[in-house]
Amino acid sequence: MILKSDEKLEDLKRDNLFIIQSKSKYRFSVDSVNLSTFAKVKNNDNVVELCSGSGVISILIQAKYQPKTILGIEIDSELCDMSIRSLEYNKIKNIKFINDDIKNWEKYIKKGSVDIVVCNPPYYKLKDIGSHDKDLVARYETKTKIEEVLSISSKMLKDKGVLYLSFPSKRIQELLALSYSQGLICKEIEVALNKDNKASFILVKFVKNAKEDASLFATFT
Numbered sequence: 001m002i003l004k005s006d007e008k009l010e011d012l013k014r015d016n017l018f019i020i021q022s023k024s025k026y027r028f029s030v031d032s033v034n035l036s037t038f039a040k041v042k043n044n045d046n047v048v049e050l051c052s053g054s055g056v057i058s059i060l061i062q063a064k065y066q067p068k069t070i071l072g073i074e075i076d077s078e079l080c081d082m083s084i085r086s087l088e089y090n091k092i093k094n095i096k097f098i099n100d101d102i103k104n105w106e107k108y109i110k111k112g113s114v115d116i117v118v119c120n121p122p123y124y125k126l127k128d129i130g131s132h133d134k135d136l137v138a139r140y141e142t143k144t145k146i147e148e149v150l151s152i153s154s155k156m157l158k159d160k161g162v163l164y165l166s167f168p169s170k171r172i173q174e175l176l177a178l179s180y181s182q183g184l185i186c187k188e189i190e191v192a193l194n195k196d197n198k199a200s201f202i203l204v205k206f207v208k209n210a211k212e213d214a215s216l217f218a219t220f221t
Contacts, residue, residue: 015063017090019056020082028056031166031201032120036060038203039164041067045115050102055083058095072097109156117153120166147178154182163206169199185210
């Protein structure tokens with residue numbers, strides 16, 4: 001494996017795993033690591049990661065749970081290439097990354113066949129783009145909107161299948177309304193607090209066609 005001039009290997013601090021990161025492209029953040037920890041996966045599960053980026057969530061889930069299969073879909077060709085080379089470097093066999101728009105998911109996945117979907121999607125609205133912002137596809141809803149992520153997740157999941165999602169806490173009302181319309185029932189929410197002890201991000205567990213019982217709320221920093 002050959003690293004490009006602007007790339008480096010970053011230690012994931014687990015099982016001697018490393019991931020390729022670029023100095024000029026989107027780099028994974030703590031919300032991706034938190035999401036990989038929040039997700040609960042069985043070793044016979046078929047897992048799909050939407051908007052898989054550099055592949056860190058899939059690789060950490062594989063290390064922790066060893067599910068049957070993991071398929072990641074990422075629209076950015078450079079990020080996807082890095083994720084594929086990270087698999088080669090770590091000699092991981094049961095994860096596959098595909099460079100495509102998640103809207104084309106039916107080319108790769110049978111409807112109603114997936115046990116677990118995980119996604120740390122682009123979560124900033126286009127109106128919030130600033131002149132200094134970069135990596136717009138990874139951070140902003142330029143190619144993929146949250147309503148599309150929820151609709152696609154619901155279609156590919158089995159009945160009672162689970163979606164694990166990271167999202168800004170300020171958009172919680174929008175998220176819950178859109179998910180409910182897709183038959184995705186919120187079962188758990190964890191709230192990430194920033195340095196000012198205010199909510200910043202939420203980790204949410206949705207179950208397809210579940211009963212509407214009480215959700216579990218917790219906080220972490």
